[in-house]
Amino acid sequence: MTVTADLARDVPFTIGGHTFHSRLFVGTGKYRSNEDMVRAIEASGAEVVTVAVRRVPLDRGREDGILHYLDPKRFFLLANTAGCATADDAIRYARLAREAGFNDFVKLEVIGDQETLLPDVAGLLEATRVLARDGFKVLAYTNDDLVTALRLEAAGAAAVMPLASPIGSGLGLLNPFSVRTIKHRLTVPVVVDAGVGTASDACLTMEQGVDGILMNTALAAARDPAAMAHAMRLAVEAGRTAFLAGRMPRREIAVPSSPLEGMLD
C-alpha cells in the first residue's frame, strides 16, 4: 500500500500588499564575482533581492551595473539604506531609491553603532514614521526587542526585521525566544534579517514561526556560495514545514518509544 504524506502546506505571504512566494530573501553584496552572485541567487530560489544606493563612479571604466545581472522583471528589488547613521540620511537614501522606479519598498537601516552595526532605535522609529506617511512600504531592520518591534508596527512599518545576530557575524539565532515573541505579538510580517551563518541557523530561525529570512554574507562568504544557497533554500523550507507541522513538546524526562509490555522474563 502506498500512503502519500499529507504535508503541511505552506502558502504565499504578503508584505505591503505584495505577495511573495519564497521566504528566503537574499542580498547582493560582497560576492567574489557577479557570476558567483547570480549562481547563488538562482540556487536560493529567492524572489526578493536587496540592493544598496551609492554614488556612480565618474571616472572609472564603465562596469556593468548590478541591474545588468538582475532582471528587475524577474526579481523584486528591495533597496536598503545601509550605511545611514541618521533618520534624515536614511530618508534621503530611501527617496533616491524609490526614484529608480521599481517599487516603493525600502529595507530601512539606521545604524547606531559602527562596531556592532546595531540599529539606532529612535532614528529608526522616526524614519519609519516619515517614510510610511510618504507612502513607502517600510521593512525596518531592528534588534530583537519586542517593544521596539511593537513601536515600529505602530509607526507604520509594513514588516519588521529583527536580527538573528549582528550583520555579517554568522553567529546564528542568538535569542529564539525574543524572535518567537515578536512574531507572536505583531500583526505585520516578521522577516529575520542578519546573522544567519549556515543552514541549521536558517532552519532554527524558521522554526520560530517567522515569515521569512534575509541573508547575504552567509552566502557570499561561503566557500561555494551556490551550494550554500541551495542548502539555505532547503533549510528555510524545512524550518517552515517543521513549524507548520507543530513540534512535540519538550520534556526533561525520557519516555520510551517502544512498548513496555511483552518483555521476556
Place this chain on the structure above:
Amino acid sequence: MIEVVVNGERRTVPVDATLLDLLGSLQLDPRVVVVEHNRQIVRRPELERARLAPGDAVELVHFVGGG
C-alpha cells in the same frame, strides 16, 4: 565655464549646461542613474530643463550590491 560639485568632486561644465548635458558628458545613461540637484531629486523628464549654476551640488546614484 562654471564650477559645480558632482559626487563630491569639483567639475567644470559649460555655462547654461543642463543636468542632461552633465550626464551626457559623463557618458551616463539617464535611465540607470538617479539625480539629486542641491538636495532635490530631479525626475528624468526634467533633466533637460534643469540648468546648473556655479557651486551647485549634484549627486548621481545607482544601485550596487548590498545586503
